[in-house]
Amino acid sequence: MFQTVTILLDWFGLCIFTVTGALVASRKEMDIAGFVLLGAVTGVGGGTIRDLVLGRTPVFWVEEPAYVLACLGVAVFTFFFAHIPQSRYRFLLWLDAVGLSLFAVTGAERALQAGAGPVIAIAMGVATATFGGILRDLLGGESPVILRREIYITAALLGAATFVALGALGAPRELALGAGFAAAFLSRAAGLVWGLSLPRYRARPGRTPEGRG
Amino acid sequence: MFQTVTILLDWFGLCIFTVTGALVASRKEMDIAGFVLLGAVTGVGGGTIRDLVLGRTPVFWVEEPAYVLACLGVAVFTFFFAHIPQSRYRFLLWLDAVGLSLFAVTGAERALQAGAGPVIAIAMGVATATFGGILRDLLGGESPVILRREIYITAALLGAATFVALGALGAPRELALGAGFAAAFLSRAAGLVWGLSLPRYRARPGRTPEGRG
Amino acid sequence: MFQTVTILLDWFGLCIFTVTGALVASRKEMDIAGFVLLGAVTGVGGGTIRDLVLGRTPVFWVEEPAYVLACLGVAVFTFFFAHIPQSRYRFLLWLDAVGLSLFAVTGAERALQAGAGPVIAIAMGVATATFGGILRDLLGGESPVILRREIYITAALLGAATFVALGALGAPRELALGAGFAAAFLSRAAGLVWGLSLPRYRARPGRTPEGRG
Numbered sequence: 001m002f003q004t005v006t007i008l009l010d011w012f013g014l015c016i017f018t019v020t021g022a023l024v025a026s027r028k029e030m031d032i033a034g035f036v037l038l039g040a041v042t043g044v045g046g047g048t049i050r051d052l053v054l055g056r057t058p059v060f061w062v063e064e065p066a067y068v069l070a071c072l073g074v075a076v077f078t079f080f081f082a083h084i085p086q087s088r089y090r091f092l093l094w095l096d097a098v099g100l101s102l103f104a105v106t107g108a109e110r111a112l113q114a115g116a117g118p119v120i121a122i123a124m125g126v127a128t129a130t131f132g133g134i135l136r137d138l139l140g141g142e143s144p145v146i147l148r149r150e151i152y153i154t155a156a157l158l159g160a161a162t163f164v165a166l167g168a169l170g171a172p173r174e175l176a177l178g179a180g181f182a183a184a185f186l187s188r189a190a191g192l193v194w195g196l197s198l199p200r201y202r203a204r205p206g207r208t209p210e211g212r213g
Numbered sequence: 214m215f216q217t218v219t220i221l222l223d224w225f226g227l228c229i230f231t232v233t234g235a236l237v238a239s240r241k242e243m244d245i246a247g248f249v250l251l252g253a254v255t256g257v258g259g260g261t262i263r264d265l266v267l268g269r270t271p272v273f274w275v276e277e278p279a280y281v282l283a284c285l286g287v288a289v290f291t292f293f294f295a296h297i298p299q300s301r302y303r304f305l306l307w308l309d310a311v312g313l314s315l316f317a318v319t320g321a322e323r324a325l326q327a328g329a330g331p332v333i334a335i336a337m338g339v340a341t342a343t344f345g346g347i348l349r350d351l352l353g354g355e356s357p358v359i360l361r362r363e364i365y366i367t368a369a370l371l372g373a374a375t376f377v378a379l380g381a382l383g384a385p386r387e388l389a390l391g392a393g394f395a396a397a398f399l400s401r402a403a404g405l406v407w408g409l410s411l412p413r414y415r416a417r418p419g420r421t422p423e424g425r426g
Numbered sequence: 427m428f429q430t431v432t433i434l435l436d437w438f439g440l441c442i443f444t445v446t447g448a449l450v451a452s453r454k455e456m457d458i459a460g461f462v463l464l465g466a467v468t469g470v471g472g473g474t475i476r477d478l479v480l481g482r483t484p485v486f487w488v489e490e491p492a493y494v495l496a497c498l499g500v501a502v503f504t505f506f507f508a509h510i511p512q513s514r515y516r517f518l519l520w521l522d523a524v525g526l527s528l529f530a531v532t533g534a535e536r537a538l539q540a541g542a543g544p545v546i547a548i549a550m551g552v553a554t555a556t557f558g559g560i561l562r563d564l565l566g567g568e569s570p571v572i573l574r575r576e577i578y579i580t581a582a583l584l585g586a587a588t589f590v591a592l593g594a595l596g597a598p599r600e601l602a603l604g605a606g607f608a609a610a611f612l613s614r615a616a617g618l619v620w621g622l623s624l625p626r627y628r629a630r631p632g633r634t635p636e637g638r639g
Binding site: 052054055116117119120123126130134138143144146147149151152153154157199200201202 | 565
């Protein structure tokens with residue numbers, strides 16, 4: 001049984017990601033159907049790939065159409081209110097950070113519940129957290145957020161690994177969920193606020209990073 | 214049982230979409246294997262995602278390899294005759310409109326036959342109709358057709374919703390199929406002929422749509 | 427039973443493709459988590475799509491997490507040693523050629539073992555060989571390698587078709603594997619060394635290939 005707290009976190013992450021997809025639609029000046037498609041793909045995309053890879057089909061939103069209706073409602077709402085935040089792109093990045101952190105832990109938990117071991121659970125946490133945003137950026141023609149310089153994929157990895165490790169050590173489930181979320185969100189927030197990043201690959205002096213050299 | 218008329222419509226949509234994929238290959242001056250890959254991905258892409266999400270695996274073209282051979286034949290044919298239409302891109306958009314309208318109804322019908330309810334059937338119609346073209350544009354490095362300003366996703370939505378609604382109201386199946394196709398095609402055609410579009414999201418005055426604001 | 431030699435070839439192809447994904451991460455100056463994500467998606471991407479389409483779920487790397495750990499190790503290794511080759515992009519293309527040739531035959535064989543006929547086996551060989559690189563280029567924001575002018579998709583097609591044809595003619599399995607690999611690799615190598623390409627589609631004189639004409 002998938003427990004109440006995870007279900008709530010999962011719903012919250014889905015709505016948040018739907019907003020980010022709809023905000024990309026607003027940046028491209030799409031119509032309301034475009035908001036719904038891009039919002040829904042972003043909201044359910046990561047979880048869909050997780051379910052497919054684990055063999056849990058029909059995927060969660062086919063089993064429970066309320067997820068699709070939630071994406072619809074949130075995308076339509078965003079169509080009318082997207083002009084309110086002063087900086088839509090900044091707002092999008094913060095919402096994306098919340099969604100990323102939620103899905104890193106709930107994605108890992110769903111994998112554990114499907115019988116996966118710790119390595120696969122962490123991989124599923126990262127995949128669930130990142131692929132909604134990857135699909136959003138590909139379909140919306142945006143520069144992929146995973147290529148941004150501040151901590152991003154690392155945050156999902158930290159969150160999923162913290163959750164799985166604490167669970168394996170016997171920590172109470174709510175504590176593991178909370179600690180995993182906090183690990184992901186705080187590291188991503190450090191990236192957004194201070195531009196913090198891990199050491200990045202550097203080409204040798206005199207060579208351009210993208211050159212043939 | 215999947216009935217004859219839907220099977221015919223489905224085959225027709227698959228061939229039409231394969232032509233659009235091959236036309237993108239022609240725009241990129243690919244070789245004949247490129248025509249086949251891009252044609253096949255476009256022809257079977259939407260239906261593949263529909264089958265995966267519904268849990269109907271192996272997907273339809275693994276069960277029935279004639280679909281793959283049809284993509285092959287159509288792509289090779291297009292390789293030799295793509296120079297005939299005066300305006301290939303315009304031709305591509307019209308074929309895409311026919312394929313979109315066909316798959317919006319057949320995608321929804323396949324979902325109903327797999328036991329899905331109306332919400333999921335409409336979502337599947339839209340996904341089947343749009344994802345072949347999305348994959349084509351991503352793999353071919355084209356600007357995604359879903360970002361075009363005239364009615365597009367809305368047409369798929371109208372077609373699928375008309376078909377599902379008429380079916381639920383007890384209309385004869387052929388009538389529902391025809392009305393769904395007509396709703397999708399006429400709205401997309403209005404977009405192509407008159408540039409008709411739904412009200413689009415507009416940034417506030419003084420703000421650029423893609424800016425940080 | 428999947429036999430030893432194929433398993434070895436499959437592992438080798440997975441590690442090679444992981445290196446190419448990590449090299450794209452190095453071109454984008456990503457951090458170490460970016461190397462792991464892009465490396466893993468490239469390494470397991472083609473096989474994941476093959477397994478999903480064939481209905482073999484959970485996919486191979488969920489069943490055997492050692493694949494994921496191998497991607498992790500190879501990506502971390504590449505993070506520290508990617509500066510060694512004189513020309514990283516050239517090196518990437520040659521590794522990609524080896525991975526392409528390996529997956530063209532092992533992808534086809536896995537499909538045959540899952541009960542597919544020759545047409546689907548060849549299609550699966552091509553899909554397994556090309557989709558890892560397609561995902562790598564999409565996620566990494568690179569120009570898709572399938573759009574390059576020299577022989578590429580054709581090489582995968584030749585390799586898979588040679589393997590399936592020899593097998594159907596009763597050739598010993600190791601011979602079929604070796605001949606399929608050689609057919610793919612030599613044709614791709616001819617493309618890389620001599621710029622060899624098949625006849626490509628050409629627009630009519632006076633028309634630009636990507637123009638509206």
